[in-house]
Amino acid sequence: MENKVIETKGLTKYFYDPIKFQVLKEINIGINHGEFVSIVGKSGCGKSTLLYLLSTMDTDYEGQLLIKNELITGKKDNELAQIRNEKIGFVFQFHYLLSEYNVLKNVMLPGLKLGKYSETEIKNRAMEHLKTLDMEDQALKMPNQLSGGQKQRVAIARALINDPLIIMGDEPTGNLDKKNSDLVFDILKKLTLEKKQTILIVTHDNDFAQKTNRIITMEDGRILL
Amino acid sequence: MMNYTLILNIATHLLLARLKQTIVAAVGVTFSIAMFITLVSFMNGLNDLLDGLMLNRTPHIRLYNEIKPSENQPISLSKEYKNNTNFINSIKPKDRGKSIYNSKAIISYLKKDPRIIDVAPKITTPVFFNSGTIEISGTINGIEVLSEEKLFKISDYIIDGNVVDLLQNNSIIIGKGLADKMLLTKGDVIKITSTRGNLSSLKIVGISQIGIADIDDSMSYTSLDTAQKVLGEPTNYITDIQIKLFDMSLAAALAKEFEQKFNLDTIDFNTANSQFETGSKVRTIISYTVGIVLLIVAGFGIYNILNMMIYEKMDSIAILKATGFSGSDVKWIFVSLSLIIGIVGGLIGLFFGYIFSSIIDVVPFETASLPTVKTYPIHYSGIFYLIGIVFALFTTTIAGLFPALKASKVDPVEIIRGK
Ligand SMILES: Nc1ncnc2c1ncn2[C@@H]1O[C@H](COP(=O)(O)OP(=O)(O)O)[C@@H](O)[C@H]1O
Ligand SMILES: [Mg+2]
Numbered sequence: 001m002e003n004k005v006i007e008t009k010g011l012t013k014y015f016y017d018p019i020k021f022q023v024l025k026e027i028n029i030g031i032n033h034g035e036f037v038s039i040v041g042k043s044g045c046g047k048s049t050l051l052y053l054l055s056t057m058d059t060d061y062e063g064q065l066l067i068k069n070e071l072i073t074g075k076k077d078n079e080l081a082q083i084r085n086e087k088i089g090f091v092f093q094f095h096y097l098l099s100e101y102n103v104l105k106n107v108m109l110p111g112l113k114l115g116k117y118s119e120t121e122i123k124n125r126a127m128e129h130l131k132t133l134d135m136e137d138q139a140l141k142m143p144n145q146l147s148g149g150q151k152q153r154v155a156i157a158r159a160l161i162n163d164p165l166i167i168m169g170d171e172p173t174g175n176l177d178k179k180n181s182d183l184v185f186d187i188l189k190k191l192t193l194e195k196k197q198t199i200l201i202v203t204h205d206n207d208f209a210q211k212t213n214r215i216i217t218m219e220d221g222r223i224l225l
Numbered sequence: 226m227m228n229y230t231l232i233l234n235i236a237t238h239l240l241l242a243r244l245k246q247t248i249v250a251a252v253g254v255t256f257s258i259a260m261f262i263t264l265v266s267f268m269n270g271l272n273d274l275l276d277g278l279m280l281n282r283t284p285h286i287r288l289y290n291e292i293k294p295s296e297n298q299p300i301s302l303s304k305e306y307k308n309n310t311n312f313i314n315s316i317k318p319k320d321r322g323k324s325i326y327n328s329k330a331i332i333s334y335l336k337k338d339p340r341i342i343d344v345a346p347k348i349t350t351p352v353f354f355n356s357g358t359i360e361i362s363g364t365i366n367g368i369e370v371l372s373e374e375k376l377f378k379i380s381d382y383i384i385d386g387n388v389v390d391l392l393q394n395n396s397i398i399i400g401k402g403l404a405d406k407m408l409l410t411k412g413d414v415i416k417i418t419s420t421r422g423n424l425s426s427l428k429i430v431g432i433s434q435i436g437i438a439d440i441d442d443s444m445s446y447t448s449l450d451t452a453q454k455v456l457g458e459p460t461n462y463i464t465d466i467q468i469k470l471f472d473m474s475l476a477a478a479l480a481k482e483f484e485q486k487f488n489l490d491t492i493d494f495n496t497a498n499s500q501f502e503t504g505s506k507v508r509t510i511i512s513y514t515v516g517i518v519l520l521i522v523a524g525f526g527i528y529n530i531l532n533m534m535i536y537e538k539m540d541s542i543a544i545l546k547a548t549g550f551s552g553s554d555v556k557w558i559f560v561s562l563s564l565i566i567g568i569v570g571g572l573i574g575l576f577f578g579y580i581f582s583s584i585i586d587v588v589p590f591e592t593a594s595l596p597t598v599k600t601y602p603i604h605y606s607g608i609f610y611l612i613g614i615v616f617a618l619f620t621t622t623i624a625g626l627f628p629a630l631k632a633s634k635v636d637p638v639e640i641i642r643g644k
Binding site for chain 1: 239554
């Protein structure tokens with residue numbers, strides 16, 4: 001299995017406040033290219049904590065994290081930022097968009113940061129993504145003029161702008177009604193089917209999880225096989 | 226690696242989203258820079274005015290004979306006591322006379338020196354002015370009218386009459402204070418007694434006012450000829466040689482050089498007027514101190530506003546970091562933010578500083594003691610504006626740096642999880 005997009009080896013994490021407590025215990029997982037994987041488990045079992053480690057935002061852990069067989073553990077802040085920018089797309093539960101920018105600019109921002117394409121090209125790509133998400137006519141609105149489902153679609157477009165290796169989501173549908181959450185699922189599903197996009201979603205919505213390729217179940221900081 | 230336009234773009238958007246606070250912060254900088262420029266320009270204007278008052282009337286170097294004891298007392302000629310330390314009591318100064326020996330030759334030599342603008346010979350001598358029964362002590366400045374006018378522009382201080390009238394025989398221009406005390410006006414005749422008792426009558430052809438009461442109460446101008454006649458001295462009698470230099474910073478060095486060459490006493494303007502320099506320094510220090518204090522206050526304003534902004538923008542910082550902006554990118558965003566406030570506030574401050582100084586420059590300021598001054602003095606100088614903007618950038622950068630470092634250390638996980 002050499003084609004793993006992301007892989008962990010004995011990932012272990014403690015919290016020290018208020019008391020020392022092991023939140024993740026020897027986690028070994030691997031996600032293959034093109035897979036649509038969901039992580040499920042009871043609230044408080046450590047799903048979000050694991051995702052933050054995988055996302056490279058949290059570096060305080062034991063064990064190893066590899067992306068495309070490259071060791072990520074121990075890299076410097078600006079190298080990790082570069083990896084997040086280029087290889088990882090994020091969708092949070094509370095659709096974090098920059099309120100200072102309009103929808104289009106929000107989607108473009110990680111692309112501008114990467115600087116791989118010209119601004120006009122990035123703009124065209126952003127418009128294309130918004131179009132596939134049925135959001136093109138909202139491009140010039142400000143985030144506070146959008147509904148929850150619309151914001152989440154903008155967040156997905158933003159996650160896609162740099163053609164990431166993997167899209168990660170922490171309960172991206174947790175804050176949405178059934179209709180919008182189905183819509184978001186369909187979009188993600190379409191991305192794996194049509195573009196072989198690798199996706200890893202944390203959720204406690206079992207219906208949602210059932211429809212994915214693979215379910216990873218967590219309990220008390222461990223993976224259940 | 227870092228994309229500056231993008232960082233500037235984000236900084237501007239953050240600022241525009243908080244326009245009111247931004248304006249408050251910038252106004253603080255504007256105010257302090259404007260005050261700084263105005264104050265420095267005004268204080269330096271005052272310095273120029275007061276220095277001018279002194280410098281216009283003062284030669285850069287003056288050659289004269291000081292009354293003092295001989296440096297070589299007879300005992301030093303004796304071989305017998307050569308190796309002893311000799312104490313001599315009750316030495317009296319030797320009267321070599323105040324006259325400069327061989328003055329014509331010295332003057333023509335000096336006039337050829339390329340470092341010298343021109344040379345003006347002069348006789349200063351104490352006299353008594355008589356009016357009825359009163360006697361007032363004062364001085365006569367016997368001048369070579371044309372070179373004196375060229376070097377010291379004395380016509381600026383003649384409030385009645387004309388300098389060139391001094392070229393007439395037996396004419397005099399007296400100080401305003403003197404004229405007032407003795408109830409004399411232009412056209413009257415004034416009687417003068419020299420220290421040796423010679424009596425002469427001179428016709429008043431003008432009244433002068435320099436603006437310093439002590440001088441205006443006692444001073445008068447005559448031509449060299451007239452002064453020599455009043456004193457009963459020959460036509461080569463001169464007590465002072467005044468020199469103006471092209472580069473006045475050489476004054477001290479040249480004074481020393483001439484002292485040795487001509488075996489005369491010399492004094493340069495700085496030594497003669499050291500109190501002026503002290504006054505100038507104090508005024509400069511005051512204006513810079515006030516400027517810096519104002520800027521520090523403005524700096525604290527910026528610091529507070531940026532700190533507040535960072536708390537409000539935690540979410541934005543977390544998203545930026547999650548989507549690939551590094552800690553140092555975030556730091557630069559906030560430093561740029563502060564710099565934008567500094568540049569915009571500072572430039573507007575320079576502009577208002579210029580406006581304020583221009584306003585002060587046209588406010589009438591007429592005082593009898595300063596006849597050549599009509600409005601408050603302002604010194605315009607690019608250097609002040611340069612210092613102003615550098616100050617503004619420096620303070621805002623420092624004020625922005627601490628909040629920026631704080632922002633760069635924000636842990637996105639904490640923010641995202643905290644919801
Ligand atoms: N910063 C923290 N300090 C201490 N304990 C924490 C912190 N963050 C989370 N926890 C604890 O770690 C456990 C796992 O949390 P989390 O990963 O958010 O769970 P999940 O996402 O599966 O609901 C919980 O018991 C939670 O209380
Ligand atoms: Mg969670």
